[in-house]
Amino acid sequence: MTPEARIAAAAEVLDACLDGQPATRALLNWSRASRFAGSGDRNAVRDLVYGALRRKRSAAARGGGETGRALMIGLLREAGTAPEAVFTGQGHAPAPPSDDERAAWREPDGDGERCDLPDWLVAPFGEALGPAWEETALALRDRAPVFLRVNFRKTTQDQALAALSSDGISAVPHAIADGALIVTEGARKVAQSAAYRDGLVELQDGASQAVTASLPISKGMKVLDYCCGGGGKTLAMAGRAEATFHCHDADPGRMADLPARARRAGVRVELLGTGSLARHAPYDLVLCDAPCSGSGSWRRDPEGKWALTPGRLAALGDVQTGILDAAAALVAPGGTLAYATCSFLRAENEDRVAAFLAAHPDWRCTFQRRFGPQDGGDGFFIAHLTG
Numbered sequence: 001m002t003p004e005a006r007i008a009a010a011a012e013v014l015d016a017c018l019d020g021q022p023a024t025r026a027l028l029n030w031s032r033a034s035r036f037a038g039s040g041d042r043n044a045v046r047d048l049v050y051g052a053l054r055r056k057r058s059a060a061a062r063g064g065g066e067t068g069r070a071l072m073i074g075l076l077r078e079a080g081t082a083p084e085a086v087f088t089g090q091g092h093a094p095a096p097p098s099d100d101e102r103a104a105w106r107e108p109d110g111d112g113e114r115c116d117l118p119d120w121l122v123a124p125f126g127e128a129l130g131p132a133w134e135e136t137a138l139a140l141r142d143r144a145p146v147f148l149r150v151n152f153r154k155t156t157q158d159q160a161l162a163a164l165s166s167d168g169i170s171a172v173p174h175a176i177a178d179g180a181l182i183v184t185e186g187a188r189k190v191a192q193s194a195a196y197r198d199g200l201v202e203l204q205d206g207a208s209q210a211v212t213a214s215l216p217i218s219k220g221m222k223v224l225d226y227c228c229g230g231g232g233k234t235l236a237m238a239g240r241a242e243a244t245f246h247c248h249d250a251d252p253g254r255m256a257d258l259p260a261r262a263r264r265a266g267v268r269v270e271l272l273g274t275g276s277l278a279r280h281a282p283y284d285l286v287l288c289d290a291p292c293s294g295s296g297s298w299r300r301d302p303e304g305k306w307a308l309t310p311g312r313l314a315a316l317g318d319v320q321t322g323i324l325d326a327a328a329a330l331v332a333p334g335g336t337l338a339y340a341t342c343s344f345l346r347a348e349n350e351d352r353v354a355a356f357l358a359a360h361p362d363w364r365c366t367f368q369r370r371f372g373p374q375d376g377g378d379g380f381f382i383a384h385l386t387g
């Protein structure tokens with residue numbers, strides 16, 4: 001496909017997204033209907049679609065409307081390319097801009113539009129991040145880097161780098177966490193590489209690694225990952241220490257791939273249902289990587305940015321408080337209850353910790369940190385609580 005044809009395809013996929021279809025589904029439908037598209041074309045169209053979703057508000061302003069065509073036109077204008085140079089109508093290029101499309105556009109206006117945030121989120125970003133809110137919101141308009149985590153249970157950093165290199169993947173260590181690598185070339189080859197298949201490295205965001213690296217884990221401890229999901233954090237913890245790792249999720253199906261991932265990583269984990277947690281308690285460390293708005297990872301999931309509402313944020317706060325209350329009962333005296341979200345927002349972070357401490361006066365917070373794109377990875381929050 002020509003670059004122009006890829007832009008036409010991205011506009012078509014974006015129209016389906018704007019009609020309410022999840023981007024993954026819209027991209028799948030397009031690639032099934034476009035057998036002529038090779039993997040390079042599919043990757044390029046995917047990149048264009050996600051690029052437009054990250055910058056949806058500003059691109060709509062510069063494109064003069066909220067359609068797939070308008071978003072692509074808006075992105076071209078932002079990049080300093082005249083839309084007429086691409087929208088030529090020649091071959092598979094999109095049709096030339098109409099008079100309306102030429103006239104109906106403007107530079108983004110106001111903080112929300114300029115920084116590609118819904119207006120209601122500008123104040124919460126400011127409250128959470130202070131003057132860095134703008135830089136942070138602007139960073140969410142760009143693609144996230146690809147991070148790997150070296151599995152120290154199986155290899156060293158140098159051996160992992162050498163194994164990746166022999167599969168044509170270049171990576172360099174990143175200071176955010178011990179064993180964090182940032183992929184500089186060949187990111188799309190990682191999942192097929194021997195280093196990945198043999199469990200020498202895992203795909204894991206840098207801040208996610210730093211959050212687990214902050215946890216007090218040592219040999220022989222009993223650890224519960226209360227909101228385990230796919231188990232990324234369990235595996236990161238298990239990569240650091242020979243401890244007993246129990247895994248739980250309100251939706252056990254989310255943990256379906258974990259036994260195979262743990263085998264690949266050479267670590268042992270035990271999956272537990274909610275009903276059996278009390279029997280296995282108490283734990284030295286309970287990690288609650290709680291469900292959240294995902295505001296820290298909106299580079300990867302830009303649709304989440306536009307879908308969040310004040311009501312949904314409030315509902316998440318109730319779920320997060322419920323999780324902290326339930327998990328606290330499973331922590332041994334003097335043990336650690338670790339609370340993490342991949343969000344910047346105070347409503348999901350400091351406010352939840354404060355509400356927990358108000359309801360549990362015997363507990364205190366011993367450590368708290370927020371990560372942002374300036375640190376290299378996604379946005380994350382971590383607090384250690386002890387009772």
Ligand SMILES: C[S@@+](CC[C@H](N)C(=O)[O-])C[C@H]1O[C@@H](n2cnc3c(N)ncnc32)[C@H](O)[C@@H]1O
Nearest residue numbers: 227228229230231232233249250251289290291
């Ligand atoms: C942010 S994700 C966890 C990601 C995971 N820790 C990782 O690193 O891959 C949050 C998880 O919490 C689970 N969850 C939601 N409500 C819960 C609850 N009340 N108790 C336990 N888990 C819950 C969700 O099913 C989801 O898998």
